[in-house]
Amino acid sequence: MVAETEQPRSTWHRPTTFYDHRVKWGIYVALAAFLAWSLWGILAGVGLSRFTEGLGYGVTLLQTMYPPRTEAGDLVRLGDRLLESVAMAMVATAIGVTISIPVAFGAAQNLVSRPIYLLSRAIISISRAIDGLIVAIIAVMAFGFGPLAGIIAISFKTVGFFSKLLSEDVEDINMGSIESVESTGASRFQTLVYGVVPQIVPRFVGLTVYRWDINIRASAIIGIVGAGGIGQLLMTAYSRYEFDYVASILLGIILVVLLAEYVSAVVRRRVQ
Amino acid sequence: MSVESVTWERHDRRSRLLRFAFALGGLIVVLASWQYLELDLRDFGGATAAFADLATRMFPPHLEYAPEIVAPLIETIHIAAVGTMAAFALSIPVAYLSAENLTPNRLTYALGKVIVTVSRSVHTIIWALVFVIMFGPGALAGTIAIAVRSVGFLGKLLGEELEEIDAGQQEAISSTGANRFKTLLYGVFPQIKPAVVGLTIYRWDINVRGATILGFVGAGGIGVHLYTAVDSFAWRTVAIIVLAILFVVILSEGVSAYARTKAQ
Known part of the structure; x- marks a missing residue:
């Protein structure tokens, strides 16, 4: 009788350009944190109203630009x-x-x-x-x-x-x-x-x-x-x-x- | 009977004349420009002396001022990062529109090309002038200017990448019954992924450089401080700011070069 040995299941992982998957995730997390920090740095204190008003000013600007002199x-x-x-x-x-x-x-x-x-x-x-x-x-x-x-x-x-x-x-x-x-x-x-x-x-x-x-x-x-x-x-x-x-x-x-x-x-x- | 001796010549008479005319034309245009601008060689002689004078005034750099420029430098880096991020998000649809093989129809192709051309033919600083009017002075206007200028660059180059993809892979995915979006996601995107990463990092590095001057028109970053320092002839402060800019730019260039070799 042949004993059935349970083979450990291994799944294929796509190789990564980074050294291993832990490094990869580390870099991703660091990058995301950096980008979040930057976003916060630029957008903190900027309300949505500033965007909408800005777009309004943009329309006015275009109107004063047209027709060109x-x-x-x-x-x-x-x-x-x-x-x-x-x-x-x-x-x-x-x-x-x-x-x-x-x-x-x-x-x-x-x-x-x-x-x-x-x-x-x-x-x-x-x-x-x-x-x-x-x-x-x-x-x-x-x-x-x-x-x-x-x-x-x-x-x-x-x-x-x-x-x-x-x-x-x-x-x-x-x-x-x-x-x-x-x-x-x-x-x-x-x-x-x-x-x-x-x-x-x-x-x-x-x-x-x-x-x-x-x-x-x-x-x-x-x-x-x-x-x-x-x-x-x-x-x-x-x-x-x-x-x-x-x-x-x-x-x-x-x-x-x-x-x-x-x-x-x-x-x-x-x-x- | 005399033997006619033939000398070998690299160019025939016509191409030699053309080359000569080209060189002469260039020379004339440069000389005419010189005349038009009423330049004088002595001005340039004075330039060396003036630069030497400036260098002595800049030395030693005003080190005590260094802590004051940390915050604006960080703002400069933020502007570049957020601007690149926004440009990246916006450039993917633009690239899709301006790639001849993927764009839905003639009209969308034209639209893509127009967006790319308009964005690219206006310098970041001019975009900044426009957005300062719209959104008020500060880093927000600068970030939007960086983003709008970068969309054309990324859209153009990614569009060119898209035009060179292998159509077979696209077909293989759509033959499994995938819809248009899934075909793009699994059949097209993986083919341009290295280019997407590489180009975005490359543009980020350009944007760090671009963000250092936005302050000249009030759009945030280290440029505001540099402008004030130059305006008040505080040359030692100018020196420390320029050194700081050099440091940040060369550092980001190094990071970008390293990351791009990894991404390829």
Whole structure:
């Protein structure tokens, strides 16, 4: 006779990305507690009436915005300031990209020594961590109101973004072509020009256009803190409660931003 | 008879001319912009000196002020968390509408695309200006601004994920007799779950950065203090606030990067 042994029943559990199920639930609970704390922090003391009233004000706001202002004088001012924003983005892209080139090579692990690498990486993370408006507000206090402060702020932001992405491309280059240029007896500079540069030019152009597109967006709002461009006009109209003019300005900004995005997409498709 | 020697060239004449024209055009536009803005190289020379001057004024950072900025920093983190949460909830239907393969009809597809475009083409700070009028100054307006801006981002990217799902799994679930909602829940959602988690965390990290500036227009967070400090030329206070912002942003970036590698 065969004794029937009771097999312990085991059910299949879906494996988890966390170490085990206890860790998983621990993280879920912690996350839920954090979110609840945040919700309480934002919503404590906010009654439902504030929402409903707010929506009411929203309707009133839309009514005062419509129809957008279209008087010739106002539109000329609007166009003028939009042009200023676009010009700021152009100059800031040129300056930012120029500064980015040495930083990008410095941040490529395969080409430089350790200290230079760390220094370049530090520049990149600081530039990326601080929002453009924070740089702008400080630049405005240092250089006064106007496009110069805006250009400095946008160039500063460009360096972090551009160097980071370009350095990744520099790190990915084919070392074989560098070696083959070197083996012809080329100097270090010649190796750079004929071995490294041709490999990154297409990406370089694509990234420049991409960043230009982002800079157009940035230059449209940076005037909110007084750093030149259309944002300054927006802030003036806003603080005077001229919401019909605000509407025209916003439409102008959206138009330019969408146009820039389109141009950037077309150029990038052609280059890559 | 002479042998014609041919030199190898990478580009033919036409593409070389095009490249040259492109570069020249870019250069002209930049120079024209420079002229239009009436810039002077000397201004930039002065910039280095001004920054050096600023740096000496900022040193040493006003450490005694540190306890005062803890509460607004926590508020900044709250704004980012709640804003992301709200955006996450709102973006799922928006993604559904803007995914070509799932959206019920042409009209809903257009609606989804409009929501995504409008949300994305207006900067957070401009949304904040609008919501400050509607809901009054404070963290609530900032949170809503963050949420509204993030809906477009998440809706767009999740919609693109949805367009790339495997239709076979969807079919398999619906062939068991599942209704439309259950098909979405068991046939579609599991396919985009890693993307949902990853993108939400990524957006949260962007939102922490975005929440630091909302205070410039009165929408709560650390930006209010920064604005006041800059406005009164209290540079040592500015230094400690900027350092605190750097700390929080780099920390959240680290958390986000780690969590995203886990989620994939």
